[in-house]
Amino acid sequence: MNQTLSVIPNEPAITPELIAQHGLTPEEYERIVKLLDRTPSFTELGIFSAMWNEHCSYKSSKVHLRTLPTEAPWVIQGPGENAGVIDIGDGLAVVFKMESHNHPSYIEPYQGAATGVGGILRDVFTMGARPIACLNALSFGDPKHPKTRALVAGVVAGIGGYGNSFGVPTVGGEVRFDRRYDGNCLVNAMAVGLAETDKIFYAKATGIGMPIVYLGSKTGRDGIHGATMASAEFGADAEEKRPTVQVGDPFSEKLLLEACLEIMAKGCVIAIQDMGAAGLTCSAVEMGAKGDLGVTLDLDKVPCRETGMSAYEMMLSESQERMLMVLKPDKEKEAEAIFRKWGLDFAVVGETTPSKRFVVRHGGAVVADLPIKELGDEAPVYRRPFTERGKQAEIDPASVKAPVGIAEVLEALIGSPNLCSKRWVWEQYDHVILGNTVQRPGGDAAVIRINDGPKALALTADVTPRYCEADPFEGGKQAVAEAYRNLSAVGAKPLALTDNLNFGNPERPDIMGQFVGCVRGIGAAARALDFPVVSGNVSLYNETNGRAILPTPTIGGVGLIDEFTRSMTMAFKSEGEAILVIGGTRGWLGQSLYLRELCGREDGAPPPVDLAVERRHGDFVRSLIRDGLITAAHDVSDGGLLVALVEMAIASGIGAVLEAPSEVPAHAFWFGEDQARYLVTARNVEPIMERAKAAGVPVTPLGATGGALVSISGERPLRVADLKQRFEAWLPAYMVGSH
Amino acid sequence: MKSAVVVFPGINRERDMARALRLASGREPAMVWHADTALPAGTDLVVIPGGFSYGDYLRCGAIAARAPIMDAVRGFAAKGGLVLAICNGFQIACEAGLLPGVLMRNAQLRFICRDVYLRVERSDTPFTRGYNAGQVIRVPVAHGEGNYIADGETIARLESEGRVLFRYSSPDGMIDPNWNHNGAMNGIAGIINERGNVLGMMPHPENHVEASMGRTDGRGLFAGLLDHFKVAA
């Protein structure tokens, strides 16, 4: 195939600088030349750079991701499609995925976060699912860093701005602050949709000579690879051609959703793929490669927003709210009418071919002619060297006692940036639209009724990055275990998870070691808990000036509740009920918030996660909920027992009288972060104790609910109302600049 | 009760509304497309639901208010037909001249979704006969621009003619700025037109209609409307 393509005037010559600007190494470029048996054209170089970059090719992470467990009898589609799909019975499937939009959100917080939400929603409805909920996991820098406040304001407004307008409830997530995110905030968005099991749509094209249709909004110069475009090669009109920030248009996306679902219902669609990162390139190549078919695109047919766009620009544009679809030829007119009704662009831009080549024409010339399978399959795969961090020393609780009493510690923690209420955030999200929100944000997991019931989904997003850094393997396990626990605490059977792996530069062995360790931990936990990974996303190179973010493998968990009216909440229900802690307490202070916020130390081994125990305790709590033996449940995580207990008190306005522990030092007992624990309340303790004994689950009475105070014998009692005030105050006060 | 729900591009609470109407009346409402020029024959109640018609671009409700179907809605209202306009619907009704005033951005400039308390000011209208005057109900709001304003003369007229049907209040019915989340003048959450047949309100009673979901304070509005048509029949 030693042909040359027509020479396009004014295209830059392929120089080593240009190759480097495309993020390709000299070796990778050699590989391209060998594959083609000639020099690539400028457009082809752009296509390769898009297909072979970390984001599309997963070249640093692939070998490790393959180790994750992805199967279970209820998994319909694991990783590899736009989103994962699981069967929830009654002919229904849940489609979900989480994805990051970190860098764009740091550059332009509102639009970056908004388009992140838009992208993940598209992944879900591309598969034929109507989105029913969103979650978001956000990591920001030190509250005192001058950029943090504006990032929080912009990101939260952007997530709300998109989801609210699109019409999906945003029901859960997390918000953390840590100076390690100073130069790199993380915005991880998750979307969950509902489809019929026999009407799931995939990216794989079938049939030769089938029309490939472009749908949605027009193409502009949005988000084209910055480094490339900044090159001087473009000459005098560089200013005009500057790549631009992607702007979200939730209105168009809502129309796109309705139009797509309508033509899917009418049986017009053979294959469908949304245009996400590297837009037209990735979507067209994937459709063809998955179906062992070639694809020919005619760029003169692509609806453009701007004049004079080059083939290179069109192939790499990341304009939002666009789709590519292979249509049944006899349904073309019908499909077009539907799209016109919704006021969207519709254009046949190509067709499938038997050649297995990816051919792109523009202005009468062939600007790219590439082997379609190799574009994806031959992408480099790296086994990057990694070094694993040694185990940290365990911390003796007696050696790290803060100079203040239990009451003061509690007051400090409950009003601290990481433990305080995130109401200021989630009140900007419409969390009640669609009328199915059984449990709103603020609990352990959100609960969303499915259609008119009786089933419901429980949804959560979790990770504890400081554990992941101290011990990647334990941290990876803990993230999965915490998601499992949050789902169990509302009475849901955990079914499957999506992961969003945010790390620094994988070319650094220590960072790669974090990645490898976390993935191993996630895999181990997912396997032990029967909680497979069905979709995910990797975001690497999150670092500034050589300083990486904390390793942050966010876990999005989905669980199923058979009868939504019986989902469990964490608020105390009435006075005089027994409070029990399920799970053992050694008083583990390594990497705890107590250590960090009160002692100014960030060291020690994080709490180990015993997966067999996690599973046993989860099963136990779910059985108590199912059999109506408990009145409230809450998992114990960051901040430990007393923080969890106070959250239950605040949620209800009811206080508690607690007994001081005898075996473990008080500060370690109340604030240690031992895993696999839940707090529950019950009117009748006997049957629970009996079951616990039989199941081998440690259950310890802690006290009773009642009154307006949280009091521990020997400590200063605290008013629930005052604790609530502290809990609620920090974030709103921070956002108006008062601290 | 035969109801018709008007659907503009970008409207997104039409399903919530359809469910509330169905649960109240046992009947599926007709969904009417913005480009249509007529309402289904025999329509008793027209509903303009919540959402982001046309993305709320330009001004909330501005573009929808000029859609073809709105002439039919205006005609229907002019003949005394009942129109229920909620959230974006309220904004559209104001822009369409069916109701006076404007909904500006919330005073704190943020979108707010939370349960609020409303004092029902009158029970002698088709929209509020399912409640008692002075009753306080709890329903959600979800909007960025619900801050009702009008000129002094209009406000005075609304008040003197008893056209404010719902007001943001404390749980025990006090009108208090601390319980007015969007800064609306006089705590106005919902008003009717002069003739009393068009109601615009920001909160979402349609999201609180099922006991199994925890709250039913929105039911009174739909039950009242049903009652109104039963009595009329």
Add this chain to the structure above:
Amino acid sequence: MKARVTVTLKPGILDPQGKAIEGALRSLGVGGVTSVRQGKVFEIEIEGADRAGAEAALKSAAEKLLANTVIENYRIELGGQ
């Protein structure tokens, strides 16, 4: 032909955004600003070179859609080719 329609709030109408910006400018240490009112500007391309026709179209656009004349004023400026 290029044109511009500027839409501003009528005097006396409360402008919460403008107020918030005033406050924010103060806390950013931008001195001397005593009042801010926010409006909209529409940059419009209109076909043909008939100024009178264009002006009529723009007036109708402003009246029918771009401005809510209950609370807003508008101003039309016609540019050159």
Add this chain to the structure above:
Amino acid sequence: MKARVTVTLKPGILDPQGKAIEGALRSLGVGGVTSVRQGKVFEIEIEGADRAGAEAALKSAAEKLLANTVIENYRIELGGQ
């Protein structure tokens, strides 16, 4: 002193609002409009009569707050007293 800061989207940045308005004008029968882009205008009162000082303050206001310079351009006009 009166001033005006006009903030407009940079060329090439998607303007969903402008696009929706274009469509609406077309269906309202307002003829000839081929493109609409929406921006913001801030009408500002600034103390003192020192034009240079005012100009500096406005520039800082625009950079820090009024415009999002990642996606927007701004223009400052100083009026008379």
